Amino acid sequence: MRRSLGIFALCSLYIVAAPAAPVQAATLTIHATELAFLAAAGGPVASQDFEGYAIGTDLSGVAFLTGVSATTNMDDLQVFGAADHRLFGTGGRSSGDARYDIALSLPTRALAFDIDAFESVPGESSTAASPGIVTVWFADLTSRSFNVSGNLTGAAIFIGLTSDTDITSVRWAEALEANNLGNEETALDNFRVVQRQVPEPTSLLLAGAGLVGLLARKRR
Ligand SMILES: [Ca+2]
Ligand SMILES: [Ca+2]
Ligand SMILES: [Ca+2]
Numbered sequence: 001m002r003r004s005l006g007i008f009a010l011c012s013l014y015i016v017a018a019p020a021a022p023v024q025a026a027t028l029t030i031h032a033t034e035l036a037f038l039a040a041a042g043g044p045v046a047s048q049d050f051e052g053y054a055i056g057t058d059l060s061g062v063a064f065l066t067g068v069s070a071t072t073n074m075d076d077l078q079v080f081g082a083a084d085h086r087l088f089g090t091g092g093r094s095s096g097d098a099r100y101d102i103a104l105s106l107p108t109r110a111l112a113f114d115i116d117a118f119e120s121v122p123g124e125s126s127t128a129a130s131p132g133i134v135t136v137w138f139a140d141l142t143s144r145s146f147n148v149s150g151n152l153t154g155a156a157i158f159i160g161l162t163s164d165t166d167i168t169s170v171r172w173a174e175a176l177e178a179n180n181l182g183n184e185e186t187a188l189d190n191f192r193v194v195q196r197q198v199p200e201p202t203s204l205l206l207a208g209a210g211l212v213g214l215l216a217r218k219r220r
Contacts, residue, residue, distance in 0.1 A: 026138035026165035030146060034112065034192075037160030041110030041194045048191045050085040059087060067106030068193055074098050086116055086187035093182035099173040100188055107139075108167050110194035112160040115172060118186045120150030129178035132186070134159060139166040150175060150184065166196070 031037035038045065048065045060077040063069045064087075070077060074089030077100075081088070089098060104111065120128040131147035138144075142165075148157060161167065174183035 025142045026140055026144070026163050028136055028138075028144050029162045031112070031160030031162065032158065034158060034160065037110070037112045037158075037162065037192070040162040041112075041160075041192075043194060045110075045192050045194055047193075050079050050081075050087060050189060053079040053085060055079055055081065055085065063105075065191060065193055067108065067195060068102065068104060068111075068191060070100055070102045070188070072098070072100050080187060084116075084189065086189040088185075088187040093174070093185065096176055096180075096182050097173075098183040099171055102170040102172075102188075102191075104167055104169060104193075107196040107198055108193055109164070109196060110160075110162045110192075111167055111170060112158065112190075112192040113188050114156040114158055114190045115148060116156050116187045116189050117154040118148070118150035118157055118175070118184060119152070119154045120175070120184070121152055125179035126177055126184075128175035128184035130175050132175040132184075133171075133173045135171040135173070136161060136163070136167055137169045137171075138163065139168055148172075150186075156189070 029040060031040060046065050050064070053059070057079040058076065059070065059079060061069055061071050070087060072089040074092035076091070077087060077089055079085050079087065080090065087100070089100065092098060102111070102113070115132070118128065118132065128150040131149045133145050134148055135143055135145040148159065151157070161170070172186070172188065174186055176182070177184045
């Protein structure tokens with residue numbers, strides 16, 4: 001009797017913790033300043049500025065924050081820079097399809113980063129002739145894209161994202177250069193992330209399996 005009660009309690013726990021079916025598409029809020037992002041994101045915020053990595057470190061697919069990693073379709077993804085270390089794809093832009101893909105493996109509703117060195121200067125053909133595109137994918141399998149334009153100096157462009165639905169990945173597709181020879185080179189830096197502190201249904205099930213085992217052993 002005690003055993004079946006225990007199993008019943010665990011099953012109820014699982015049902016409560018199972019993710020609910022989405023009732024509407026994700027709502028994304030784009031913040032232009034870190035202040036606005038932090039106010040909406042809550043906490044705790046984990047951040048990565050890459051200053052602790054040596055120049056040239058290969059970070060393709062490597063978690064640089066817990067549950068946060070990046071890949072690219074460019075030649076490589078490494079720590080690059082001098083005074084300021086950043087994430088950078090060092091080659092492979094001639095196709096005009098260069099992009100960075102940020103993967104989030106933990107429940108995340110707030111992510112921010114800087115797009116650096118995104119120059120768009122009238123009359124300079126080695127700078128951007130068009131905007132780049134940020135695309136955000138959500139756990140309900142919907143996505144949303146928006147344009148980001150460069151500036152005269154390559155000054156950091158803050159991208160702050162908060163959502164009512166978990167964000168699973170974010171793509172930064174670089175802009176095309178005016179000379180049509182490929183993409184305008186940009187780097188990423190200063191990632192900030194806020195993860196939801198919830199137990200995964202799978203770990204609840206694992207914990208449940210352990211408890212069932214304990215109850216069974218107690219009965220023997
Ligand atoms: Ca940095
Ligand atoms: Ca350029
Ligand atoms: Ca550039």
